[in-house]
Amino acid sequence: MQYHAYGTNGPMVSAVGFGVMRLPPKKGGGWGSVNFSQGVPVLRHAMEQGINFFDSHHNYHGGLSEVALGKALKGWKGQRIVIQTKTPFYREEKLDFFKKLLEEAITKLGVNCIDYLLFHSMDMKMFQKRGKGFFQLTDWAMKKGLIRARGFSSHDTSENIKKFVDTGEFSAMLVSYNWLNRSVADAIAYAADKGMGVSVMNPVGGGSLSTGTRPILALLPRAKSAPEVALRYVLATPGVCTAMSGMNTLAQVDENVAIGGMKTYMTAAARAAMGKKLEQLHARSQVICTHCGYCMPCPAGVNIPENFLLLNRAKLLGLQELARVGLRQLKEHKDGDKSALACKQCGACLSKCPNKVKIIRQLQETAKLMG
Ligand code: SF4
Numbered sequence: 001m002q003y004h005a006y007g008t009n010g011p012m013v014s015a016v017g018f019g020v021m022r023l024p025p026k027k028g029g030g031w032g033s034v035n036f037s038q039g040v041p042v043l044r045h046a047m048e049q050g051i052n053f054f055d056s057h058h059n060y061h062g063g064l065s066e067v068a069l070g071k072a073l074k075g076w077k078g079q080r081i082v083i084q085t086k087t088p089f090y091r092e093e094k095l096d097f098f099k100k101l102l103e104e105a106i107t108k109l110g111v112n113c114i115d116y117l118l119f120h121s122m123d124m125k126m127f128q129k130r131g132k133g134f135f136q137l138t139d140w141a142m143k144k145g146l147i148r149a150r151g152f153s154s155h156d157t158s159e160n161i162k163k164f165v166d167t168g169e170f171s172a173m174l175v176s177y178n179w180l181n182r183s184v185a186d187a188i189a190y191a192a193d194k195g196m197g198v199s200v201m202n203p204v205g206g207g208s209l210s211t212g213t214r215p216i217l218a219l220l221p222r223a224k225s226a227p228e229v230a231l232r233y234v235l236a237t238p239g240v241c242t243a244m245s246g247m248n249t250l251a252q253v254d255e256n257v258a259i260g261g262m263k264t265y266m267t268a269a270a271r272a273a274m275g276k277k278l279e280q281l282h283a284r285s286q287v288i289c290t291h292c293g294y295c296m297p298c299p300a301g302v303n304i305p306e307n308f309l310l311l312n313r314a315k316l317l318g319l320q321e322l323a324r325v326g327l328r329q330l331k332e333h334k335d336g337d338k339s340a341l342a343c344k345q346c347g348a349c350l351s352k353c354p355n356k357v358k359i360i361r362q363l364q365e366t367a368k369l370m371g
């Protein structure tokens, strides 16, 4: 595994980090549950294989991701583990509410101090409204030794992210970036240049770039899989310290560790060649859905991220038939139609999407795909 300094004054962190949000769920339990007997060994295996950066959130898996990480950390005697977690400071709650959340996180993790506490999903409007309060919270927490530093995660524009960096108040940031959605590349380089630690979420597009079709594998000759193409592209981006991957099997950990340990993620020539191919692909693509689920629930029952996963599979990766089968299954779902055809175009989802996906338009496109 390669290690990079997480900002000028930060610790050394593994090139591939662990995004603790896709642990195996309990049978029939869904996302708000964790199968601890499967998930904890995956976390522990990652630590043993050299992954030392773990990114969580107070509410991933309904608050159980921090519990799972705490279980994996128990009795750990290996290298120092760096923990980054997030707080929903966009919520209109008093400071005490967030103090309590932080204290709960520390208890769940079983640590004395969290390395980085991030303002989750901060945008300019939210920063202007609640930034001062967040500084108050994090100043208090740093003084008490509950956190080492503060940062933010954001889906805002590159321009606004640079403005957050320019405040000089943050040590770390987590942004969404992958070969299909490279809009914050300059903000990443800018933040790193100013001494901040930069971590990347959605390096494999929330799973949508993980299918090894011919168009994807052709982007990087000799790459063995689509996640390899995606991770190597992100890791070769100037300024990126660590890319978060949501792993849920031991095999995924091993694959990621092998990629993170490569001497060179991508030569300059390979990067330039991939850049050219991406320009051609980009001409055919749309704003990509990262399957964060923030737009859900839809009052008409549409499973928005699932429809877009299928749309992107068809449109970008050439998996039309597979996509059609998936869409038929959504239409015939036992709980009612969850396909794009059920969309009533009410618009309730639009403002909730951090990636500004044109949801209605893309759902219409998905419906067309169904014939
Ligand atoms: S616009 Fe369509 S997908 Fe969005 S909330 Fe309304 S019905 Fe659901």
Ligand code: SF4
Residues within 6 Å of the ligand: 288, 289, 290, 291, 292, 293, 294, 295, 296, 304, 305, 308, 352, 353, 354, 355, 356, 357, 359
């Ligand atoms: S459409 Fe937007 S909000 Fe909904 S899952 Fe995709 S990226 Fe997230």
